[in-house]
Amino acid sequence: MKVEVCTGRTCKSRFSGYILTRLENDKKNLNLKKLILHECPCTGNCKKWPNVIFDGKKEEYMNPAKASKIVLDTLNPKPKKQALKKTK
Ligand code: FES
Structure with missing residues (x-):
């Protein structure tokens, strides 16, 4: 997945840098090898x-x-809910 965060003057003044930092942390902490980040x-x-x-x-x-x-x-689709088995 390729993600480009706008770091133009307006977006940067509205804290787009925090978005980039959050995604970089997600990539590192969750080992998201398929995530490609760019400004x-x-x-x-x-x-x-x-x-x-x-x-x-x-x-x-x-x-x-x-x-x-x-x-x-x-990147991490939620696992499907499994039907609960009835037990006696
Ligand atoms: S769209 Fe213009 S600065 Fe982000």
């Missing part, structure tokens, strides 16, 4: 800061928790 210049969508691009799909109004959730939901 990117202004995406031209400054009004809806901060912007993050996940595999080419632009997401607006990001924050560290939302970005982390998208990455974890994509």
Whole structure:
């Protein structure tokens, strides 16, 4: 999964650096080898800061928790719930 965090002037002033740091920590702590992180210049969508691009799909109004959730939901799909067995 390729993630590009906008570090243009507007997004940076709205703490996009925290998003990058959060994702770097997730990558390190959860050993997410498939996560490729990049900074990117202004995406031209400054009004809806901060912007993050996940595999080419632009997401607006990001924050560290939302970005982390998208990455974890994509790379670590939740295990399916197993049906409970009835026991007597
Ligand atoms: S600075 Fe991030 S979209 Fe312009």
